Amino acid sequence: MPVEERLSYGMQFSVLKKTVIWISIVTVILLNSSIFGVYSYLAEYLKSVSNMSPDTISLTLFIFGGANIIGNIVAGKFLTHSAAKTAVTFPLLLGAVYVILFFTGQFTVPMAIITLVWGILAGGIMANINQYLIASAAPEAPDFANGLFISSCNVGTTLGSVAGGLFISEMGTQYVVLVGILSLILSLFTIILRTYMYRPIKQHAA
Known part of the structure; x- marks a missing residue:
């Protein structure tokens, strides 16, 4: 297998001249914000809003973690079949989950079911979508794109938290879900914008 020439730092940084990479970065930040703006306070939400016992809270968090594994498997299949459609559909599905969570979060059983679905979407599917958004926008610099992916995720996690x-401090724990909903609305706009911008690139490359 031939050894590929290592890209210079200048060539790698040149991907930042592309508008689509910046839209992808903003999208990843918003998607991560939509998850961690809510998940960072999930334990407190389960305690004060759902009125769960400590043992039930631990079980619910375990369900969320286990659902992440399922999400990884599902994400691979959907992204392989239709990456763009999966990216557009994701904020709609997670937004629906958050709306249901907002109105039924005080009930234990519905909350446990919501957490399962949320974990599938948030853990595996979102992470894979994020990586796809950045990597496909800068295929000529995969290592640099991976760094952008990690940095964007970290920024989104921080801003969301x-x-x-x-x-929570201004409105109460129940309203932390609004952070997720607002972030998803903005991310849907940027995903649609990116889809229209990226399509000509693919056609030109073909």
């Missing part, structure tokens, strides 16, 4: 804390 800060926003969640502000919503």
Whole structure:
């Protein structure tokens, strides 16, 4: 197998001149914010809103973690079949989950079911979508794209957590879900915009 020439730092940084990479970065930040703006306070939400016992909270968090594994498997199949459609559908599905969570989060059984679905979407599917968004926008610099992916996820996690804390302090724990909903609305806009921008690139490359 031939050895590929290593890209210079200048060539790698040149991908930042592409509008689609910046839209992808913003999208990843928003998607991560939509998850961690809510998940960072899940234990507190389960305690104060759902009124769960410590043991039930631990079980619910375990369900969320286990659902992440399922999400990884599902994500691979959907992204392979139709990556763009999966990316557009994701904020709609997670948004529906958050709306249901907002109105039924005080009930233990519905909350446990919601957490399972949420875990599938948030853990595996979102992470794979995020990586797809960045990697496909800069295929000529995969290592640099991976760094952008990690950095964007970290920024989104931080901003989401800060926003969640502000919503809780100003409005109450129940309203932390609004951080997720608002982030998803914005991410849907950027995903649609990116889809239209990226399509000509694919056609030109073909």
